[in-house]
Amino acid sequence: MENFAVLLRRPAAASIVSLIGVLVFYVFAGVELDKLFGAASWVNYAARIGIVALPVGLLMISGEIDISIGAMIPAGAMTTAIISGHYDLPIVFGILGALAIGVLVGSINGILAVRTSVPPLIITLATLVAMQGVVLAGSRLLTGSASVPLNAPDWAKTIFGNLMFGGSHQVIIVWWVILAVIFWFFMHHTKYGNWIYAIGGDKESARNAGIPVNGMTILLYIMTATAASFVGMCHSILFNSAQVSGGMNDIFNIIVSVVVGGVLLTGGFGSVAGIFVGALTFAIVNKGIDFTAIDRNWSNLIIGIMLLLAVGMNEKFRKLALSHVSKKK
């Protein structure tokens, strides 16, 4: 009982309750759990949004937001395909190119966010639209097409874009788990995590306490854009091609999964475990619907309801955590 109460006070509580709720719902909707757990579709999708959700969650804990990630997934994919597919340069250049474009766009977002008083939603909306244009126009200009083929060597496929277990699980699942562990360590067990919480809690006080607020903010924007271009790069290697696409769905799905994961929209609260479970839950809702007889379009209704319930629960659990005083043993 005491352990259960401890769990409820954690930022990840609502996401775990959401996950259980969604599974229960699907069982009633006729899903056979062993089939669902054996399937790859939702795990692949969880990894795709989960890798980006990790830094986006941290950025949101620091009180900022980045929607340019939607353009950065296709930008990473196109960069890799243009460099190593169209121009046939070694894949290393394609990979570095994709990461470099993430660092570049992330730096622009971050510098604008700390230097101007323009809200981050507007800044990253601008870079989102701008990057969509750059990717499409750049691809047309350089390759004459909006779809570029790529043939990556085996070693690159093994590391970034392969299927595992002789089935259809993508290797980025492994990346997701490794990155989640690294982010968990960074956020909860180093001083940098403490800085991020402090910046999101009260930016002015954090600055007065000598925390390098601007540097930290820029770093987080670089991480979000680079994580997105990394995912795009992996997909282009896996699917042997890259297409220009809007990436609008990714933006909403990633941000919803972060919020379901217990991150407070106004900053200052959240956890990496929650963000991880949030992505998992979101992916199960989104892909699990295919295991039922329900029309797949209903999944958006479920996502909407889940979002509202999760945010409501987050409020409740946060109040619990605030009022909690541990009894002296």
Place this chain on the structure above:
Amino acid sequence: MSDKAPVLEMRNVDKSFGPIDVLHEISLKVHEGEVLCLLGDNGAGKSTLIKTLSGVHQPTRGQMMMDGQEVRFPRPRDAQEMGIATVHQFGGTYPLMSVGRNFFAGAEPTKGFGPFKVFDRQKANQIAVEEVQKMGITRITDGDRLVGGLSGGERQSLAIARAVYFGARVLILDEPTAALGVKQAAHVLRIVNEAKRRGLAVIFITHQVMHAMAVGDHFAVLIRGAIAADFRKGEKSREEIADLMAGGESMADLEANIEGYMETHDGHPPPPAH
């Protein structure tokens, strides 16, 4: 009173934000083991003054001295490194962080080495609880507790305990009692006395005369960015200080007016003037 140079001194400091002049010709000093109370109405420039002392703002003109040497604080961190700890108005704590994490925000204790330096939560919690308890807040026993669940006075005490712990020589408190009830304010005042007893120079900002009189050795009244009066403990009465803060308009006259009004209007106070 002391032959040692003041720990912190301002000489003819002006501060303007673009065309807006906020501080004019401010000269102040504070010695070890002394509490300087900075009094003034809202908008007088008290917060601007202490932000200049703590490196948040740069003086437009004038000098700042520490131990008789001229100093500059380009960043808040520079002031901190010189031993000036400031608890800013409306700030200093993060409600959704634990007591331990709050206490060490920006100066986290770590263990391990290289990239594996981990935040030492246990040590942070233990020291934080110890330090706030030393300040007399015995109700805080759990370093993992979220600060948002503490009372205003406890939060303020936590912020002060933190400032004292980080080796401050000068403790600057911006209206620490403004939002507090009587009992909680009394607690904060006790902490100010404790800091003074430990030999810190304290600059205590308030617009409540009673709070100032309870702890102050030295008083300065700020009116529209200029020092209107500078005196020592016992040199002025509560009424005189209140009059000074009101900008010369006699508080006693005002009170007499109100009482007169109430007598002729069945005990109703006059309606607000504007």
